[in-house]
Amino acid sequence: xxxxxxxxxxxxGKRYVLKNVSLEIKRGEAVAVIGENxxxxxxxxxxxxxxxxxxxxxxxxxxxxxxxxxxxxxSRTVGLIFQNPNHQLFAETVWDEVAFxxxxxxxxxxxIRKRVEYVLRLFxxxxxxxxxxxxxxxxxxxxxxxxxxxxxxxxxxxxDEPTIGQDYYQxxxxxxxxxxxxxxxxxxxxxxxxxxxxxxxxxxxxxxxxGEVVACGSAREVxxxxxxxxxxxxxxxxxxxxxxxxxxYGFPRDILTLEEAYRAIKRVLEV
Amino acid sequence: xxxxxxxxxxxxxxxxxxxxxxxxxxxxxxIAFEIIVMVAVFFLSLTTSIALLFFILLLHYKAxxxxxxxxxxxxxxxxLALIFLLNFLFSAKASLLERAAYSATMALRLVIxxxxxxxLFLTTSPEELSAALVKMGISYDIALALILxxxxxxxxxxxxxxxxxxxxxxxxxxxxxxxLKRLRNMLPILIPLIVLSIEKTDAVAASMESRxxxxxxKRTFYKEPTLKKADIAFxxxxxLVVAALCIISALGLTPL
Amino acid sequence: xxxxxxxxxxxxxxxxxRPAIKDVDLRIEKGEYVVITGPTGCGKSxxxxxxxxxxxxxxxxxxxxxxxxxGLNTREHQxxxxxxxxxxxxxxxxxxxxxxxxxxxxxxxxxxxxxxPDEIGRRIAESAELTxxxxxxxxxxxxxxxxxxxxxxxxAVLALKPSILVLDEPTSNIxxxxxxxxLEVVRRLNQxxxxxxxxxEHKLELVSLHADRMVLMKEGEIVEDGSPRKxxxxxxxxxxxxxxxxxxxxxxxxxxxxxxxxxxxxxxREMKEVVLSLRGRGEK
Numbered sequence: 067x068x069x070x071x072x073x074x075x076x077x078x079g080k081r082y083v084l085k086n087v088s089l090e091i092k093r094g095e096a097v098a099v100i101g102e103n104x105x106x107x108x109x110x111x112x113x114x115x116x117x118x119x120x121x122x123x124x125x126x127x128x129x130x131x132x133x134x135x136x137x138x139x140x141s142r143t144v145g146l147i148f149q150n151p152n153h154q155l156f157a158e159t160v161w162d163e164v165a166f167x168x169x170x171x172x173x174x175x176x177x178i179r180k181r182v183e184y185v186l187r188l189f190x191x192x193x194x195x196x197x198x199x200x201x202x203x204x205x206x207x208x209x210x211x212x213x214x215x216x217x218x219x220x221x222x223x224x225x226d227e228p229t230i231g232q233d234y235y236q237x238x239x240x241x242x243x244x245x246x247x248x249x250x251x252x253x254x255x256x257x258x259x260x261x262x263x264x265x266x267x268x269x270x271x272x273x274x275x276x277g278e279v280v281a282c283g284s285a286r287e288v289x290x291x292x293x294x295x296x297x298x299x300x301x302x303x304x305x306x307x308x309x310x311x312x313x314x315y316g317f318p319r320d321i322l323t324l325e326e327a328y329r330a331i332k333r334v335l336e337v
Numbered sequence: 338x339x340x341x342x343x344x345x346x347x348x349x350x351x352x353x354x355x356x357x358x359x360x361x362x363x364x365x366x367x368i369a370f371e372i373i374v375m376v377a378v379f380f381l382s383l384t385t386s387i388a389l390l391f392f393i394l395l396l397h398y399k400a401x402x403x404x405x406x407x408x409x410x411x412x413x414x415x416x417l418a419l420i421f422l423l424n425f426l427f428s429a430k431a432s433l434l435e436r437a438a439y440s441a442t443m444a445l446r447l448v449i450x451x452x453x454x455x456x457l458f459l460t461t462s463p464e465e466l467s468a469a470l471v472k473m474g475i476s477y478d479i480a481l482a483l484i485l486x487x488x489x490x491x492x493x494x495x496x497x498x499x500x501x502x503x504x505x506x507x508x509x510x511x512x513x514x515x516x517l518k519r520l521r522n523m524l525p526i527l528i529p530l531i532v533l534s535i536e537k538t539d540a541v542a543a544s545m546e547s548r549x550x551x552x553x554x555k556r557t558f559y560k561e562p563t564l565k566k567a568d569i570a571f572x573x574x575x576x577l578v579v580a581a582l583c584i585i586s587a588l589g590l591t592p593l
Numbered sequence: 594x595x596x597x598x599x600x601x602x603x604x605x606x607x608x609x610x611r612p613a614i615k616d617v618d619l620r621i622e623k624g625e626y627v628v629i630t631g632p633t634g635c636g637k638s639x640x641x642x643x644x645x646x647x648x649x650x651x652x653x654x655x656x657x658x659x660x661x662x663x664g665l666n667t668r669e670h671q672x673x674x675x676x677x678x679x680x681x682x683x684x685x686x687x688x689x690x691x692x693x694x695x696x697x698x699x700x701x702x703x704x705x706x707x708x709x710p711d712e713i714g715r716r717i718a719e720s721a722e723l724t725x726x727x728x729x730x731x732x733x734x735x736x737x738x739x740x741x742x743x744x745x746x747x748x749a750v751l752a753l754k755p756s757i758l759v760l761d762e763p764t765s766n767i768x769x770x771x772x773x774x775x776l777e778v779v780r781r782l783n784q785x786x787x788x789x790x791x792x793x794e795h796k797l798e799l800v801s802l803h804a805d806r807m808v809l810m811k812e813g814e815i816v817e818d819g820s821p822r823k824x825x826x827x828x829x830x831x832x833x834x835x836x837x838x839x840x841x842x843x844x845x846x847x848x849x850x851x852x853x854x855x856x857x858x859x860x861x862r863e864m865k866e867v868v869l870s871l872r873g874r875g876e877k
Contacts, residue, residue: 103738103768117502137505146506152536153496154503156528166525170508200532205633214507231684231765233633233795235834259768262839301769304798304839307861312868324839328846335872352693354731464697485691491735492687540688543642546651547681547689549753552673553707559700559717561710 067093067128067222067253068114074122075109075277082121083109085277091270093221096244096254098264098285101274102299107257110274114224114255116140128221142171145220149227151211155199160191163199164214171218181217189213205236212243222253229260241267261303265289265322273298290320351405352462358567359400359460364469366568367457370575374453377579383442384591385582390445392578393452402459406452413451417444463487468558477556485541493534500529594664596757596789597621597644597679602658603813604639604648613639615813617658621806623756626783626790628800628821630835631810637793640810641761643667644791646675663756673705679757680750684765686742695721695737695745696730702753720751723786724778740771744778751782758782760792764799776800798838801825801859809833822857840864847871 068091075084083106091097101107112118113125116137125132128143148154157163161182168178186192189209194202199210215223229237244267247254258264264271264285271288273281275298281288288294292302292310302310309321315334321327354360359367374389381389397403424440457466467480504525505511511522585591599619605612614636621627629637642648646667649656660667663678683689692698699720703713721727724744729737737745743763750758760779764772780803782788794800801807807824809817811833817824824830825841840858844867847853851871858864 102770103740112502115506117505138508138510141506141508146503148499148503148506150499152533153500153529154507154525155532156525167507170510203634231762233631233834234836235632237836238834261769299768299770301773304861308840308843308864311861311865315869315872324842324846327839327843331843331847331868334868353733354694462697463693464700484693488691488693488734537688540683540685541691543647543651544683544689545691546647546672547645547676548702548749549673549676549705552705555707556704557707557709557713559697559704559710559713 067091067095068255069126070110070113070123071126072123073113073120073125075106075113075118076121083277084113084120087123087274087277087279089272089279089282091253091255093253094248094251095270096248096268097256097270097272098268099255099257099272099274100259100261100264100288100300102259104276105274105298106277107274108226111146111224111226111255111257114140114222115144115146117146138170141167141220142218143220144222144224145215145218146224147212147215147226147228149230151204151207154211154214155207157199159196160186160199160202160210161195163210164217167214167218173218181219185213185217188216204231208232208236209239216247220252222255223247225254225256225258227258228256229258229263237263259300261289261295261301265303265305273300275299286320286322289322352459354462355401355460357400357460358571359396359456361567362460362571363562363564363568364457364461364466365473365562365564366572367461368469368473369572371453371457373575373579375450377583378446378449380583380586381442382586382591383438383445385586386442386445386449389579389582390449390452393449393456396456397452397459400456400460402455405459406455409451409455410448413447417447420444420447464558465560465562468560469562471558472562489537489541492537493530496533497526497530500526500533503529594661595620596623596663597791598659598661599640599643600659600661602643602660603655604643604657605655606639607653607655609654612655612813614643614810617813617815619808619815619818621789621791623789624783624787625806626780626804627792627806627808628797628804629791629793629808629810630795630797631816632834634812635810636813637810638761639813641681641759641791641793644675644757644759645679645681646670646672647681676702676755677706677753678755679759680753680755682743682746682750682758682760682763684762686739686746686766689746690734690742690749693733693735694730695726695732695734698734698745698749699730699752702749706753716752716754720748723751723782724748725774738771739767740774743767743771743775747775747778755788757789757791760790760794762793762795764794764796772796772799776803779803795836797821797825797836798840798860801838809835821859822855825859826857 070087070089073084073087074082076082099107099110109118113120114127116132116135119133127140132140155163157166164182164185165178168181186195191210191213202210228240244254268285271285272279273288280298281294289303290306292306295302305321305327308327309317309319312334313319317330317334321330397406421440421444424443425436428436428439430436430439463484467484470480471477509522509525599617602617603612603615617640629640631637642652643660644662649668650672662675665675667675690698692701696717699717700713703716721730724747726744726748729741764775767775776799779790783790801821804821807821808815809824809830817827817829825837826845830837840861843864844858853867858867
């Protein structure tokens with residue numbers, strides 16, 4: 067679905083922010099791109115819908131070379147959801163806000179009506195349809211931002227740091243939306259440094275450090291490799307730390323969930 | 338519409354701390370230099386203008402700011418060309434050479450003014466500048482407004498870029514369509530920007546209160562501007578050079 | 594007397610119907626490290642704004658009750674007075690930095706107080722050291738990373754020499770490395786220099802060990818207040834939807850089947866001890 071072929075990217079012609087990035091994301095996969103600040107994660111994300119085009123190499127989305135397509139074209143396939151919903155809210159009503167992208171893509175008005183209504187109900191925002199987006203709370207605005215993108219049903223949904231500033235409940239809700247997207251067969255790409263969130267929702271992880279891909283594998287492989295994460299400025303999930311503490315006692319290293327940790331402890335006690 | 342490169346444009350006026358003579362001068366000397374140049378520039382012929390230009394470029398060289406200045410010069414070339422052209426076409430002078438010389442002088446004046454301003458802004462931090470302004474009698478509130486503006490322009494530029502990215506990602510067309518349509522398409526960018534700016538203003542005000550803004554009537558300045566020997570020497574040199582050039586120009590000693 | 598005291602405090606922002614905080618009673622002693630947490634909209638930020646006087650002086654609304662900070666009633670003293678007792682650090686690093694260089698940012702507060710330049714210089718050096726920003730004093734503020742900006746913000750507030758440091762989700766927008774560094778600075782200020790700390794945080798797995806006390810808020814009211822170990826395992830917390838650290842959740846599961854000491858583990862290391870002591874006792 068998405069392919070990065072030896073991509074190099076530089077903003078100013080002097081320093082490369084992305085170096086020789088090669089990646090393949092298959093249809094239906096849920097991938098988390100992790101790395102510390104400045105590693106190039108957001109830069110990578112912006113290549114998915116053509117906001118940025120590679121300086122060298124190529125990015126293919128659905129087989130199309132992004133350098134040959136406009137952002138508007140690519141956005142129909144890749145829905146990019148930015149971190150701060152306030153960067154996009156401008157419409158008079160919540161309805162118009164959600165309809166915005168659909169109108170830009172020239173959907174017929176009856177399709178627009180159906181889609182907007184569906185998505186507003188799905189995200190529990192239907193009661194606000196005629197209200198101004200500015201009347202919504204922070205959490206509601208975030209839902210609105212996601213709804214606006216899902217309204218036009220892109221194949222790929224990309225999130226930029228979705229958990230920043232979110233409380234526990236909001237993160238759980240986000241996790242549920244991701245689950246829903248997975249059941250619909252969508253391809254999901256997230257940029258984040260929230261390891262716990264990744265552990266709970268993503269199967270595949272790409273670790274970016276200083277513009278290069280230093281690891282690409284299952285969440286289990288990458289997130290439980292404490293030394294790798296620390297080497298690149300990240301914190302391992304708490305359960306991984308626990309696994310390392312108890313490694314001398316037969317506790318397996320590759321623990322991701324609470325359930326696994328519990329069972330592992332029981333086994334340690336049997337010894 | 339090309340991606341906003343406001344940050345690059347602003348680099349021409351952005352301060353960076355260096356260890357040069359010009360950086361250490363009292364901002365008031367530099368302000369005096371500005372005023373002297375701004376007045377004198379109208380009395381100079383082409384040749385003397387060029388001489389003044391070289392003098393100012395020399396100052397930039399000493400201040401290690403020549404690179405930044407180069408970039409802003411390239412950026413202003415279209416405007417300079419326009420000024421030259423307009424003056425050339427509408428000038429009342431007789432010979433072709435005189436018209437060219439006059440037009441070039443007009444264009445050069447703009448360059449000189451820009452570069453002279455650059456000397457002040459590139460070598461003086463906004464805080465030092467406002468301390469100097471206050472010492473010259475300008476109210477601190479005005480000086481603070483200046484600092485905050487300079488401080489937040491890069492921030493707002495970055496927000497604007499993010500907004501453009503977010504809206505482009507929703508299919509907003511900024512390059513195609515009729516003029517009217519493109520104008521209307523600016524709304525999804527302007528509205529979030531304005532709202533964000535207002536919210537930011539609120540947050541900044543709360544932060545400033547929390548840092549004791551307004552606690553005492555007469556606030557002090559950490560870096561109090563003081564006139565030193567170097568300042569007197571600098572202003573003296575500027576007056577000499579500029580006066581000499583004005584005299585040369587007035588006496589008609591130069592060909593153009 | 595407690596260094597911070599809330600006496601039946603309620604506040605409703607102007608134009609809103611529901612109070613942001615309701616009948617809050619809270620006492621914080623000098624030198625305590627208190628974590629305040631709860632779902633979005635529970636009134637945490639409002640509570641913090643009452644401590645340095647932004648409420649009631651800057652934010653308009655209906656203010657009931659009394660708040661005493663270092664003996665001063667916040668109704669009767671301006672923000673600029675209270676700010677020298679309680680320094681407030683906000684969530685967004687961008688909106689609390691006004692100057693172009695780090696050094697001038699640290700000077701801003703003391704300059705506002707009208708202090709002489711050499712005293713300002715001393716305070717700059719001290720606060721820079723406490724927050725590990727001495728090496729970047731000459732840097733331009735807009736070039737700094739988020740983590741650096743927040744430490745500069747903390748230093749700028751410390752330059753006013755408050756004995757209380759109040760922080761509103763300071764690590765929200767910061768990456769893991771930066772977060773650890775900020776929280777370490779805060780811990781040191783509290784444990785080494787005795788600064789009273791009141792911090793709103795969601796990343797409970799990182800602050801529970803440093804904190805003496807945890808306060809849970811829900812819909813404007815305080816619903817739990819006690820030691821982190823007690824609060825994180827309380828019924829209220831479990832039903833509330835806050836980020837209870839994974840090791841605490843594990844502990845609670847094990848407790849259903851085994852006899853465990855009441856010392857709730859707050860870190861992987863402490864959890865290790867729990868497991869080993871179980872093992873040592875031959876429990877399966």
